Amino acid sequence: MSKLKNDLFLRACKRLPVERTPVWIMRQAGRYLTEYRKVREKADFITMCHTPELAAEVTIQPVNIIGVDAAIIFSDILVIPEAMGMKFDMIESRGPVFHHPLRNEDDEKLLKQIDPGKDLKFVLDAVSLAKKELNGRVPLIGFSGSPWTLFTYMVEGRGSKNFSHVKKMIFNNPQLAHKVLNLLSDAVADYLSAKIEAGANAVQIFDTWGGILSQKDFAEFSLRYISKVISKVKRKNEPVIVFSKGVHFKLDELVAAGADVIGLDWTMDLGEVRKKIGGKVALQGNLDPTVLYANQEKIREEVKKVLSSFGEGSGHIFNLGHGILPDVNPENAKALVEFVKEESKVFHHRDTETQRN
Amino acid sequence: MSKLKNDLFLRACKRLPVERTPVWIMRQAGRYLTEYRKVREKADFITMCHTPELAAEVTIQPVNIIGVDAAIIFSDILVIPEAMGMKFDMIESRGPVFHHPLRNEDDEKLLKQIDPGKDLKFVLDAVSLAKKELNGRVPLIGFSGSPWTLFTYMVEGRGSKNFSHVKKMIFNNPQLAHKVLNLLSDAVADYLSAKIEAGANAVQIFDTWGGILSQKDFAEFSLRYISKVISKVKRKNEPVIVFSKGVHFKLDELVAAGADVIGLDWTMDLGEVRKKIGGKVALQGNLDPTVLYANQEKIREEVKKVLSSFGEGSGHIFNLGHGILPDVNPENAKALVEFVKEESKVFHHRDTETQRN
Numbered sequence: 088m089s090k091l092k093n094d095l096f097l098r099a100c101k102r103l104p105v106e107r108t109p110v111w112i113m114r115q116a117g118r119y120l121t122e123y124r125k126v127r128e129k130a131d132f133i134t135m136c137h138t139p140e141l142a143a144e145v146t147i148q149p150v151n152i153i154g155v156d157a158a159i160i161f162s163d164i165l166v167i168p169e170a171m172g173m174k175f176d177m178i179e180s181r182g183p184v185f186h187h188p189l190r191n192e193d194d195e196k197l198l199k200q201i202d203p204g205k206d207l208k209f210v211l212d213a214v215s216l217a218k219k220e221l222n223g224r225v226p227l228i229g230f231s232g233s234p235w236t237l238f239t240y241m242v243e244g245r246g247s248k249n250f251s252h253v254k255k256m257i258f259n260n261p262q263l264a265h266k267v268l269n270l271l272s273d274a275v276a277d278y279l280s281a282k283i284e285a286g287a288n289a290v291q292i293f294d295t296w297g298g299i300l301s302q303k304d305f306a307e308f309s310l311r312y313i314s315k316v317i318s319k320v321k322r323k324n325e326p327v328i329v330f331s332k333g334v335h336f337k338l339d340e341l342v343a344a345g346a347d348v349i350g351l352d353w354t355m356d357l358g359e360v361r362k363k364i365g366g367k368v369a370l371q372g373n374l375d376p377t378v379l380y381a382n383q384e385k386i387r388e389e390v391k392k393v394l395s396s397f398g399e400g401s402g403h404i405f406n407l408g409h410g411i412l413p414d415v416n417p418e419n420a421k422a423l424v425e426f427v428k429e430e431s432k433v434f435h436h437r438d439t440e441t442q443r444n
Numbered sequence: 445m446s447k448l449k450n451d452l453f454l455r456a457c458k459r460l461p462v463e464r465t466p467v468w469i470m471r472q473a474g475r476y477l478t479e480y481r482k483v484r485e486k487a488d489f490i491t492m493c494h495t496p497e498l499a500a501e502v503t504i505q506p507v508n509i510i511g512v513d514a515a516i517i518f519s520d521i522l523v524i525p526e527a528m529g530m531k532f533d534m535i536e537s538r539g540p541v542f543h544h545p546l547r548n549e550d551d552e553k554l555l556k557q558i559d560p561g562k563d564l565k566f567v568l569d570a571v572s573l574a575k576k577e578l579n580g581r582v583p584l585i586g587f588s589g590s591p592w593t594l595f596t597y598m599v600e601g602r603g604s605k606n607f608s609h610v611k612k613m614i615f616n617n618p619q620l621a622h623k624v625l626n627l628l629s630d631a632v633a634d635y636l637s638a639k640i641e642a643g644a645n646a647v648q649i650f651d652t653w654g655g656i657l658s659q660k661d662f663a664e665f666s667l668r669y670i671s672k673v674i675s676k677v678k679r680k681n682e683p684v685i686v687f688s689k690g691v692h693f694k695l696d697e698l699v700a701a702g703a704d705v706i707g708l709d710w711t712m713d714l715g716e717v718r719k720k721i722g723g724k725v726a727l728q729g730n731l732d733p734t735v736l737y738a739n740q741e742k743i744r745e746e747v748k749k750v751l752s753s754f755g756e757g758s759g760h761i762f763n764l765g766h767g768i769l770p771d772v773n774p775e776n777a778k779a780l781v782e783f784v785k786e787e788s789k790v791f792h793h794r795d796t797e798t799q800r801n
Contacts (some may be wrong), residue, residue: 249733302712302713354657380611380615
C-alpha cells in the first residue's frame with residue numbers, strides 16, 4: 088500500500104488487516120515533552136509554527152521518544168485566519184487573542200483569499216522537511232481546523248465560555264456567517280490539498296467547536312462545510328479523518344460527508360459507535376486524556392477497556408479522546424503507547440489469517 | 445392535584461394532560477434582570493444566599509416580571525460543602541474559589557456531617573418565605589448539585605478546564621472519592637427532603653459536571669450517587685428532575701434511577717430522546733441559551749422548533765438547555781415565555797379532550 092516501514096495507521100484508516108492497533112496522540116508534539124520545551128525556549132509558539140526547521144524538529148520528537156505510529160505536523164489551526172490577514176497573539180494562560188475579531192461586513196471585506204503555496208509555504212516546507220527526516224518510518228498527518236472552528240475563533244477573537252459573539256452572528260446575520268464559512272471552506276480545502284501534495288499521508292479536520300451547536304445548527308454551520316472541504320480536497324488514497332469534539336450525533340451524516348475515519352471523544356461508547364457506522368468508516372480514539380494522570384497499572388487497564396470496547400478486527404486507530412494535557416508525565420505517554428502495542432495484538436489474530444488486499 | 449392556581453409544571457412532570465406547555469428558565473433569578481441587580485447591589489452573592497428575605501425576593505422576581513410557570517429557590521449549590529466546613533469566596537469573573545480544596549484523607553476528615561434543619565436553615569427559611577409570597581401562584585422548585593458535581597467543585601477548588609485534580613483522585617484514589625461521594629449523597633438527600641418538607645413542590649438535581657466523565661466513569665461516580673439520592677429523598681408526590689449537562693448517554697439508567705423528569709441540554713434531539721424514554725419520564729429543555737441573543741422573530745421560530753421536536757401531548761417542560769446568560773436582554777426572556785405560551789397550545793388540543801386523572 089505504501090513504501091512506509093510502518094503503515095499500520097494507514098491500513099487501519101482503510102479498515103485493512105493489521106497485526107496490532109496503531110496509536111498516535113493528539114497534541115503529541117507538545118509541552119509535556121522536555122525536548123519540546125527545549126525548542127520552545129528558543130522561540131515563541133508562533134515563531135515555531137513559522138519556522139519549518141523547528142516545526143519539523145518537534146514533529147519528529149514523539150516518533151523518537153514515545154514510539155507513536157504516525158507523526159502529525161506541528162502547526163496551529165490559526166495559520167489560515169492569520170494568512171487571511173487576521174493577526175493574533177498567543178498568550179500563555181489565555182490562548183490566542185486576535186487583534187481585531189471578525190464581527191461585521193466591513194471586517195469580512197478585509198479578509199484576503201489565500202494561496203497556500205505562497206501564504207502558508209512555511210507549513211508546506213515543514214511537511215517536506217519532516218517527511219525527509221521521518222524517512223518512511225511512519226506516516227505523516229496534515230491537519231486543519233474545520234471552517235466552523237476557524238470561524239468561531241475569528242469571531243470570538245479569544246477564549247470564550249458562552250460563545251456569545253459567534254452565536255449572535257449565526258442567529259442575527261446568518262448570511263454573513265455563510266459567506267465567511269464558504270471562504271474558509273475553500274481555504275481549508277486548498278490548504279489540505281497542498282499539504283497532501285507536499286507529502287502528508289493523511290489529513291485530519293479538527294472541529295473543536297462543533298459541539299457548542301444544537302444538532303440542526305451543527306448541520307447548517309459545521310457539517311455542511313466539512314462536507315464541502317472533503318469533496319474539494321485533492322487526494323489519491325490519503326484518508327481524511329474528522330474529529331468533531333462533543334458531537335455525539337449526526338455520525339451517519341459525517342460518514343456521508345466522505346470521512347474515512349471519525350475521531351471520537353471520551354464520552355462516546357466506541358463499541359456502540361462501531362455497531363452504528365463501523366461498517367463504513369474507521370474510528371479513532373477515545374481514551375479520556377486525564378487517564379494519563381493515573382498510575383501505569385490503571386493506564387494499562389483503561390487501554391484494555393478501550394481496545395475491548397472496539398473489539399476484534401481492523402478499523403481502529405487508538406488515540407486519546409482529546410489532546411494530551413501539558414502536565415502529563417511523558418513516561419506515562421510512553422507507557423500508553425507500549426500498552427496499546429502489547430495489548431492490541433490479541434484483537435487482530437484473525438486479521439492476519441485473512442489475505443491482505 | 446394541588447391547590448396551586450397554576451399547576452401546569454407539576455402536571456407536565458407527571459405527564460398528565462395540560463392546556464399548554466409550561467415554561468421556566470434555569471438561572472431565571474439572575475443577573476440579566478435589572479431588579480435582581482438592584483438587590484445584588486445591597487449584598488454580595490453569598491450574603492444573598494444566606495439572607496432568606498433577599499433570596500425569597502429574587503426567587504419571586506421572574507414570576508412577576510417574566511411570567512414563568514414555576515419559581516426556583518435562589519441559592520447556590522455550594523451551600524452544602526460550605527456547611528460541611530469548606531469555606532469559599534465568590535469571585536466575580538472566576539466563580540467560586542475554595543480556601544482549602546479537598547485533596548486527601550486529612551482533608552476528608554475535616555468534613556462535618558450536616559443537619560440541614562440547622563446548618564442550612566437559611567435556605568429552608570427562604571423556601572418558606574418564597575412559598576408564602578408566591579401564595580399558590582406557581583409551584584416552587586428546590587434544588588441541589590449532584591454528589592459528583594459538588595465533589596468536583598470541592599476537589600478542584602476553583603474553575604477548571606481539564607479537571608485534573610478530580611480526575612487524578614478518581615483514578616488514583618477511588619476509595620477516597622467513593623467515601624466522600626457517599627457522605628455527599630446523604631447530605632444531598634437530607635437537604636432535598638428538608639426543602640420538600642419546607643414547601644418545595646419539586647426538586648432538581650444539577651449534575652453540571654457529569655459530562656466530563658467517560659460513560660463508565662459516569663456510571664460509577666455520578667449516576668450511582670444520583671440514584672442513591674433519589675432513593676433516599678423523602679417525598680410524597682413531588683417530582684425529581686435530573687439535569688446532567690453534556691450527558692448524552694445512559695438516559696435509560698437515569699430513568700431507572702427514579703427520575704421523574706430528565707433535563708436535556710441543547711445538543712440533544714428532544715424528539716429522539718422522547719422516542720427512547722418519553723414513555724417513562726417527562727423531558728425538560730432544551731433551547732440553546734444563546735438563542736436569546738437573537739431577534740424576537742428568530743426566538744419565536746426556535747421556540748416552535750423545540751415544541752415541534754417534542755411533538756403533541758404532555759410530558760414536556762420548556763426550558764433552556766442551560767442557564768440563562770447574564771447579558772441577555774430581559775425583554776427577550778419575557779418574549780420567550782410568551783411565545784411558549786402562545787405556540788404550545790396547538791400541541792395539547794388532544795390533552796384537553798381526555799379526562800384528567
